Amino acid sequence: LSERNLKAFRETFLELHPTDQVEVFQSLELAGQKQVLLFLSPEEFSDIFQGLDLHEQSEVFNQLGFQYAVAMFNYMPADDVADFLLEMEVENADDILQSMDQEEANKVIELMAYAPRTAGAIMTKEFIHLSVQSTANEVIDELRQTAVDAETIYYLYVIDENHHLAGVVSLRDLIIAQPDQTVDEIMSTQVVSVFENADQEEVAHLIKEYDFLAVPVVTPDKKLVGIITVDDVIDVLEEEAAEDFDEFTASKGATDVNLTAFTAAKKRAPWIILLMFFGLITANIIGQFEETLEQIVLLAAFMPLIMGTAGNTGTQSLAVAVRGLATGSIEKTGVWKIVKRELGTGTMLGVVCMIVLMGIISIFYNGNWLLAFxxxxxxxxALSMAAVIGAMVPLVINKLKIDPAVASGPFITTLNDILSLLIYFSIATTLLDQLV
Amino acid sequence: LSERNLKAFRETFLELHPTDQVEVFQSLELAGQKQVLLFLSPEEFSDIFQGLDLHEQSEVFNQLGFQYAVAMFNYMPADDVADFLLEMEVENADDILQSMDQEEANKVIELMAYAPRTAGAIMTKEFIHLSVQSTANEVIDELRQTAVDAETIYYLYVIDENHHLAGVVSLRDLIIAQPDQTVDEIMSTQVVSVFENADQEEVAHLIKEYDFLAVPVVTPDKKLVGIITVDDVIDVLEEEAAEDFDEFTASKGATDVNLTAFTAAKKRAPWIILLMFFGLITANIIGQFEETLEQIVLLAAFMPLIMGTAGNTGTQSLAVAVRGLATGSIEKTGVWKIVKRELGTGTMLGVVCMIVLMGIISIFYNGNWLLAFxxxxxxxxALSMAAVIGAMVPLVINKLKIDPAVASGPFITTLNDILSLLIYFSIATTLLDQLV
Structure with a gap:
């Protein structure tokens, strides 16, 4: 990128789709990125800045002059500006907001006030609203002027004189309508909307269920304050799926590959140490059976097999319960039916594994029938119990509305470890007592 | 629902959004559902049928007369008909296809021929295409006639005389354009498209990255054959997330809550038994150290703690790797950087756990320093190793393009079990040899 190529660069680069511009920009070294900044206006660069993740945004932001940054923020959708500023030091954010265009700044301030992960926090203020009296033709004319800034022009929301949401007109409806029909006549008054404090996951499922392209966000008294578009919802769904996964593996907040080893260790250590204390309980239980172990030391050799198989069975049942809760299919089927089914599945798995294992042990351990038995x-x-616990714990926890992280894979597995060893050593001790 | 209420029912029911109609229908008992069928025309019912899952569809289908079903299929989008027929007995499907409208049937047959999970298999044939010579005004007039059947009218695809994809016009472009401008002048020729055999996950990520509402599907010689819309992509993303989760818990294909206990056991047993055989390897290894165990039986008590803690650390690292691969952030950061970081994290976790545990054991086990050490x-x-294995195995497997199911949680955990016990008993045996 030499300065002589400025014009050629601008021509090729600005032809690209913003997503591709972002990719090119990301692939550049710092020097190249600085050059691109010099070549582009704040308005042109705002498209790229939006496409970067927060980590990259703050790096690039440090390269921008204050005036350039402020100008760029004026061109960015208010929700993206709010997301970025929320990650920064507050004093700096105030400076920026005061220098920004007043109307834009107010939108940003309004969005920053919402609790994270609510409809208000993820909505955009860049939407088009109509009044009921306009005709189809007038609306189309107006769209020609204002369409550029809006996030979507495919749904147009109709508000009455008090800013209350009165209906919705899709661009499809508008095209099909007669030019002189009024909005009043063509709008649908049955608008599905969400409240500003609704959970983002709820909004995402709504849009997914109804195949909407956007949904309006309203205050408790039905004032229209913003819209949420389907592309934002896709990001929310991905974020929520990632979170479920992180919780399931007891590594919440620590799967970011950009963390340093030390930060990652600091975030992960509490879980590991907490789970290690459960391990101490197991050690204590086994210690109680020291006498039994001394009689048949080989019992120790099969501890991992029993714990592991019970753990795997429990994890599968947990997967059934977690998936069923996520998709809502358990609500339909009923909790007890699932637990009963898991007991059935666990019992059958138990019978099969018992037969296979008894055969193997009696063959390979010189006909040690006692051990095999x-x-x-x-x-x-252990398997019958593990299947029931794996399914039941998340379902009970869900009923009690406790944070489901408690029911994550490692916790269930540790619980199953303790119980399956108790079963194992109780059976062994009872049998040995009988025999001696 | 009595017959006298027919008119009232139809008026209220047909006012509802199709998604709500589906919900009402699902909440009814069989008798109620039959009543609804009598009240609705095949065209009206087709909206409901589309919204049911395959399980429910086949139940309802058995209630439908053949003629009613055929008529209904004529009104359904071809991709939904194809999905349903693929689940049925083939002979029956042929009968239906032969009785259907020929043009519709051909679309269905074409879609049924695609390999599952490809762009071709999830695309819709209900899209609008334009020729380059039309003017904006002509297109809008045409839309008024044909808009009803199309899945989306927000992207209009332009094809040349050979049916090749030549460009795209958004409804937005069309509105902003002058009425007498030709499609040629307003269309964008840089169209992002996907091939018919592209993986559905690839398509989903493309739409997500670019915030598209739809993407065109083309043959290798650029003939336009269908489109994929954003609502289908949301379903694909959910499906893929569910699959990753199932693979991670080694319960692929068995998390459906509607399976009977026996079917679930049959599907889950192979994984459990396979993993149990790994458990036998562990038993065998421990058996080799029988002498060491006889010297200090309490060593057995800490086996679960060591295996469990190593397993949890490995699972966290696995989560980092799996998430990083899913989001593509590892490609950016580089594989070795992640493995190195995980080694760092594992070592730090190891140091912390070592110190905590040595303290606890020496206090609670009567100053048994040898055991503590x-x-x-x-x-x-064990923790240093588990972190590296947890991160490295999925990354290596991904490089080798092997099915990542092999790297699922239970497999990594079992591998870590074996290795951590080897470490434990090797250290114990070496130390005891030194002391004796």
Whole structure:
């Protein structure tokens, strides 16, 4: 990128789709990025800035002059500006907001006030609203002037004189309508809307269910304050899926690959140490059975097999419950039916594993029938129990409205470890007592 | 729902959004559903049928007369008909296709021929195409006639005389254009399209990246054959997230809550038994250290703690790798940087856990320093190793393009079990040999 090529660069670069511009920009070294900044106006660069993630945005922001940054923010959708400013030091944000265009700044301030992960926090203020008296033709004329700034022009929201949401007209309706029909006549008054404090996941599921392109956000008294578009909803769905996964693996907030090793360790250590204390309970339980272990040391060899198989069965049942809760299919089927089914599945898995394992042990451990019997029977009970616990714990926790992170994979597995070892050593001790 | 209420029912019911109609229909018992069928025409019912899942569709289908079903299929989008027929017995499907409107049937047959999970299999044939010579005004007039059947009228695809994709016009462009401008002048020729055999996940990520509402599907020689809309893509993203989760918990294809206990057990048993065989390897390894165990039986008590803590650390690292691969952030950061960071994180977690555990054991186990030392040091090495394995295995597997299911949680955990026990008993045996 030499300065002589300015014109050629601008011509090729600005022809690209913004998403491709972002990709090119990201692929450049710092020096190249600075050059691009010099070549582009704040308005042109605002498209690229929006496409960067927060981490990259703050790096680039440090390269921007204050005036350039302020001008750029004026051209960005208010929700993107709000997201960025919320991540920054507040004093700096205030400076920027005071220098911005007053109307734009007010939108940003309004959005910044919403609690994170609510409809208000993810909505955009760049939407088109109509009044009921306009005709189809007038609306289309007006769209020609204002369409550039709006996030979507495919749904047009109709408000009455008190700014209350009165209806919705799709661009489709508008095209099909006669030019002199009024908005009043063509709008649909059955508008599905969400409240500003609605959970973002709820909004996402609504849009997904109804195949909407956008949904309006209203205050409790039905004043229209913003809209949420389908592309924002896709991001929310991905974010929520990622979160479920992080919770499931007890690594919430620590799966970001950009963290340093130290930060990652600091975030992950509490979970690991907490779970290690459960491990101490297990150690204590086994310690109680020291005598039994001394009699048959080989019992220790099968501890991992029993714990592991119970753990895997429990994890599968957990997956059934977590998926069923996420998709809502458990609400339909009923909690107890699932628990009963899991008990059935666990019992069957238990029978199969018991038979396979008894056979293997009696062959490979010189016909040690006692060991085969203890391990096999323990496995049967451990699997039946693990399947029920794996399914029931998340369902109960969900009913009690406790944070489901408590029911994540490692916790269920640790619980199953403790219980399956108790089963194993109880059976072993009882049998040995009988025999001796 | 009594017959006298027919008119009232139709008036209220047909006012509802199709998604709400589906919900009402689903909430009815069989008798009620039959009544609704009698009250609605095949065209009216087609909206409801589309909204049911395949399981429900086949139940309802058995209630429909053949003629009613055929008429209904004529009104349904061809992709939904194809999805349903693919789940049925083939003979029956042929009968239906032969009785359907020929043009509709051909679309369905074409869609049924695509491999599942490709762009071709999820695309819709209900799209609007324009020729380059039309003017904006002509297009708008035409839309007034044909808009009803199309899945989206917000993107209009332009084809040349050979049916090749030549450009795209958004309804937005069309509104802003002068009425007498030709499509040629207003269309964008830089169209992002996908091939018919592209993976559905690839298509979903493209639409997500570019915030498109739809993307055109073309043959290798650029003939336009269909479009994929954003609402279909949301379903694909949800499906893929669910699959990743199922693979992660080694319960692929078995998380459906509608399966019977027996079917679920049959699907889950292979994983459980396979993993149990790994457990036998562990048993065998521990058996080799029988002598060491006889010397300090309490070593057995800490096996679950070491395995569990290593397993949890490995699962966290696995989560980092799986998430990083899913979001593409690892491609940017580089594989080795992640593995190195995980080694760092694992080492730090190891140091912390070692110190905590050595303290606890020496206090609660009567100053058994030897035990404390063996357990603590083993934990340090086990965690460092588990973090690296958890991160590296999925990354290597991804490079080798093997099915990532092999790297699912239970497999990594089992691998970590085996290795951490090897570390534990090797350290214990070496130390005991030194002391004796």
């Amino acid at each position: 203890i391990v096999g029977v323990s496995l049967f009970f | 063996i357990v603590g040091v083993s934990l340090f090495f």
